[in-house]
Structures are given as C-alpha cells and as structure tokens.
Amino acid sequence: MKAPKVMIVGFDAATWDLAKPWVAEGFMPNLARLMAEGARGQLESILPPITPPAWTSFTTGKNPGKHGVFHFMESTPDTYALRYTNASSRRTRTIWKILNQAGIGTGTANIPFTYPPEVLNGYQISGMDTPSEKSAFIHPPELREELERELGPLKLDIRFLGFMNTDERRDQVLDEMRQMDEQWTHVGLYLLKHRPQDVTMLVFMSIDTVQHYFWQFMDKSHFLHDPAAEAKFGDAIRNVYQRLDESLGKLLEYTNDGTTVFVVSDHGGGPVSDRVVYLNRYLGQLGLLCYQQDTNNLLRKTLRTVLRRGYMFLRSNLSSRQKVRLAALLPQLRLKTESFYTSFTSIDWSQTKAYCSEVLASPPSIWINLKGRKPHGIVDDSEYENLRDEIITKISELRDPRTGEPVIKRVLRREKIFHGSFAAEAPDLNLDWWEASHFMTGPAFPMIRMNHR
Ligand SMILES: [Zn+2]
Structure with missing residues (x-):
C-alpha cells in the first residue's frame, strides 16, 4: 500500500464552536488525536463565507476577484438573468493542476464547485455543483464504472431540503445523510487503496446540511426551539460530527508517518x-x-414564462431521486417557484x-x-x-x-x-x-x- 504524502479531509461548515466541546467530551477521538499530535487553528474564511467561493479559494489560493466564483448563482453577462454557478466560472489554475505539472499525482472527491471535473493526473469526482447523477462528474470516466461495480450506484449529496416540516421527513433526511456519509467513506477508502495518489482530498457535506436544518433542536436559546422535539432531534448534529470522526479514523488507517494530514472546513455555522x-x-x-405596474394579462403571461423556465431548470438539474421527492411536494413547490421568480422578473x-x-x-x-x-x-x-x-x-x-x-x-x-x-x-x-x-x-x-x- 502506498500512503499519500498529503491527505486532506474536508468537513463542510464544521465549526470549532461545536467540535471543541465534543472533542473534549470524547465524541471525536480521531480529531482529538490529530489535535494533540499536530497543530490547529481558527480558519479565516473568505467573505462572504459561503461554500462556492470558499472552497474555490482553498483550491486556488486566491480571492473571488481573482478566481471568478462568487456565489451559488451568477448573473449572466448583458442580462439580468441568473444561472447556477459551477467550476466553469473558475478562471484560474487549481493547486491540483499545479501539483500535476510538478509531477505530483492528485485525486479529489466531492469538493464543492469542481464540476465539470478537471482532467487530472489522478482523478477528480465533482461535488455539489454536479447537475445530476447522469452527468459526467468523474474523471477518468472508467473510474465511475469501477466504483459503481464495487460500491453500487453513486448518489449525489442531498439538496433542496426546504420542505422539512414533519418528523417523518426529518428522520428520512437524517437517514439519507448517513447513507451519503457511508458512501463517501467507502469511496474514499477504495480510492486510497486502489488509486493511491501523492495528494488526496475528500469532502463530506453532511455537517452543513444538518446544521442548516437541525440547529434549533439543540439550541435552547433558538427562537424555534421546541423542548418536546429536542428529545428526538437534539443530538442530530452531534451524531454527524461523531460519525464523520469515525470515517476520519478509517481514512487515517491508510496514512503513515510520512503523511501530512489536514482536516479543514470552508466556513462555520450558527443559528439563523x-x-x-x-x-x-x-x-x-x-x-x-x-x-412594473402590470395588467393582469401581462402578469399571467409573465408567470407562465417564469414557471416554464423554473420547471425547465428543475427538470434539467435535479436527479431522479430529487424529482420523485419534489413531485410529492408539487403544490408547495409551485407556489414557491411562482413567488421566487416573479419578484425578480417584475422589476x-x-x-x-x-x-x-x-x-x-x-x-x-x-x-x-x-x-x-x-x-x-x-x-x-x-x-x-x-x-x-x-x-x-x-x-x-x-x-x-x-x-x-x-x-x-x-x-x-x-x-x-x-x-x-x-x-x-x-x-x-x-x-x-x-x-x-x-x-x-x-x-x-x-x-x-x-x-x-
Ligand atoms: Zn460550505
């Protein structure tokens, strides 16, 4: 087994505010060991501290003004329309390519805003900006066949979770997050074993997701805090930190004394x-x-155009799993879509x-x-x-x-x-x-x- 020279594990949105007490209480023994044996610090994110520019700045060493990725969406040139951002908006070299040019092999998996994947000497599995599971989000393409043969069909991290208003739905999402963490752990271990590189990186997204939707259950001062629900979901976030620490432990088994290990985050998290x-x-x-002071006719016409565009976007950008889920919620979705787009198109x-x-x-x-x-x-x-x-x-x-x-x-x-x-x-x-x-x-x-x- 060839151990990597550098192994980077990304925990999107992980914050010391939560990790430090949980490390102290023994929930994260692997991170505790790395902290004891290594160096640690409070990361300064870029501004604004959000996923697309933050990971892109990590990957390029530049501020968004020099790499060109500012947000989840971007304005199209010469119109007011917006489109979803992906790595094609990044207009500078990545550390992966620079390392390749120096003869160093690189392999990255699930880093946000790396779609379409770069042609690396090594491999790249794109992250959350991948439009659908049908997209060519893995380079080289045969690696996907290999991974799916070994591990089953690869799924993308769950998104569009705005409708989580029942306990059943919350349980379902927590379960899906667990499956995603297991998938990425298996992928990471497989790649370390069968596609060893000098420098490897794997990002887990579930901390960001769980913090967005479950913070109020553990935070007694939160305006949405419900003591009755705390018993059920109060540990949801800690469970994810604990689970990812276990994954970290498994990945560390593929390192040796010559490996430099980084555990990094792109920004923090907190209550809304x-x-x-x-x-x-x-x-x-x-x-x-x-x-605009519209007549009703124009209003209807605008709504129709807008809805068509909205649905076209959803159709082309969601995975089948996401579509099935969204279809069940269609009445709410339609209202959301209408409201969402109308406000912008009516200026x-x-x-x-x-x-x-x-x-x-x-x-x-x-x-x-x-x-x-x-x-x-x-x-x-x-x-x-x-x-x-x-x-x-x-x-x-x-x-x-x-x-x-x-x-x-x-x-x-x-x-x-x-x-x-x-x-x-x-x-x-x-x-x-x-x-x-x-x-x-x-x-x-x-x-x-x-x-x-
Ligand atoms: Zn993030």
Whole structure:
C-alpha cells in the first residue's frame, strides 16, 4: 500500500464552536488525536463565507476577484438573468493542476464547485455543483464504472431540503445523510487503496446540511426551539460530527508517518435569526427600485414564462431521486417557484437604480443598475459613489423594533473585499450577515400580494 504524502479531509461548515466541546467530551477521538499530535487553528474564511467561493479559494489560493466564483448563482453577462454557478466560472489554475505539472499525482472527491471535473493526473469526482447523477462528474470516466461495480450506484449529496416540516421527513433526511456519509467513506477508502495518489482530498457535506436544518433542536436559546422535539432531534448534529470522526479514523488507517494530514472546513455555522429584512421592498420605499405596474394579462403571461423556465431548470438539474421527492411536494413547490421568480422578473429596470437579486437573498447583497453594465442600466458613473453612500446610510437606519439596534451593522463596498480581474462581477454592496449583524432577508412578492387582494 502506498500512503499519500498529503491527505486532506474536508468537513463542510464544521465549526470549532461545536467540535471543541465534543472533542473534549470524547465524541471525536480521531480529531482529538490529530489535535494533540499536530497543530490547529481558527480558519479565516473568505467573505462572504459561503461554500462556492470558499472552497474555490482553498483550491486556488486566491480571492473571488481573482478566481471568478462568487456565489451559488451568477448573473449572466448583458442580462439580468441568473444561472447556477459551477467550476466553469473558475478562471484560474487549481493547486491540483499545479501539483500535476510538478509531477505530483492528485485525486479529489466531492469538493464543492469542481464540476465539470478537471482532467487530472489522478482523478477528480465533482461535488455539489454536479447537475445530476447522469452527468459526467468523474474523471477518468472508467473510474465511475469501477466504483459503481464495487460500491453500487453513486448518489449525489442531498439538496433542496426546504420542505422539512414533519418528523417523518426529518428522520428520512437524517437517514439519507448517513447513507451519503457511508458512501463517501467507502469511496474514499477504495480510492486510497486502489488509486493511491501523492495528494488526496475528500469532502463530506453532511455537517452543513444538518446544521442548516437541525440547529434549533439543540439550541435552547433558538427562537424555534421546541423542548418536546429536542428529545428526538437534539443530538442530530452531534451524531454527524461523531460519525464523520469515525470515517476520519478509517481514512487515517491508510496514512503513515510520512503523511501530512489536514482536516479543514470552508466556513462555520450558527443559528439563523428571526429578524427578516425585505431588501427590495425597502429599496422600493427609498425610491431606488420600481416594480412594473402590470395588467393582469401581462402578469399571467409573465408567470407562465417564469414557471416554464423554473420547471425547465428543475427538470434539467435535479436527479431522479430529487424529482420523485419534489413531485410529492408539487403544490408547495409551485407556489414557491411562482413567488421566487416573479419578484425578480417584475422589476421595472428602466426606473430602478439599485436592487437585491432575491434569488441570491442569502447572502444578501445589492447591485447598482449601472449604465453600460446591464441592458437597462440608468445610473451614471458620476452618480455611483453618492448612491452607494446613500444606500449605506439608509441601511444603517433600519432598526430592530424590539431593541432599537441597527439590524445591519456593516455594509462592505465591493472593493473592500474583492480585488482582481473579475472583481467587477461582484455585488456593489455586501451586507454583513456573518459577523456583526444577525438577520435574514425575505423576498418581496408584489405580484403575488396583488393576486391575493
Ligand atoms: Zn460550505
């Protein structure tokens, strides 16, 4: 057996806030051993601290302004439309290729935003941006056949979990997460054994998922905390940390004294806030954003177009397993889809100076409708700085009615956090939700509200 020179294990969204106490309590003996024998530290993520740019910065050593991956979605050039981001938006070299060029073999599995896979001297299995299980997400292609022959059909990590409102559904999701962790552990062990490389990396996604949907069950101070449900789901997150520690232990068996091991995360996690800001509505109140005064006919026409596009997107981007699941939830899904897209398509661009792409509401950011950048841009370059100053001032005036405190404590101008050839693709204003402020953004649904009157 050839041990790797470097083995990297990624725990997406793992946070010391949880891992440290659980290490101390004995739930994570393998991480405890690595911590005792090695070095550890608090990772500084990139800004904003979200999965697509964070792992891409890890892989390239560059800020998003230099690699070009900013978010889960990105604006298409010359239109206001949005599309899902994947690794084809990354416009710089990865460490894997650089190592290959130095004669060092590399193999990576399940790193987010690596689809389509790179042609590496070694292998690459793409991560969460893989559109479907039918996609060619493994290089070399014969490796997929080999893995599926040995381990059964490969599944992609579960996504689109917004409808988890019953205990039955929660149990089902926890079970699917366990299956996914087992699959990736088996894949990782198989690759270490049969496709050894100098440098290997494997990422597990389940901590991110479980923290998103189960935090309130363990956190007694959470506004959604339900003591009755705590007994059932209070340990859900800890169970995942514990399980991944066991997987880490198995992977470590393939290392030797010459192997450098990294356990890394891309960002942290924490509870959501019950303070909701409707950014586009607020921009509307400030006279900076204008909705179209549609007739019902146009409304219906828009809705039809929008729904068709939405369903086309879902059809082409979901796995069959996801489609089956979504079909059962279709009435809710339809409402969500309508609301989701309508709010964005109903903006009157010819009278809008600033907007929040609500499809990207988390994390929230604001774009200026600059002349020359978008087809209906109305803001002159000479007006740009004053407009950004005005918006920052107005945002600081939004107060929590319960405490009188500002809801959004920090707004970062684009050039504060992004630099490089692609920095101009980033939002003009980035609202801090990760450090000083705690809030969520909600979409404005002007047309849906009109329908309900
Ligand atoms: Zn992440």
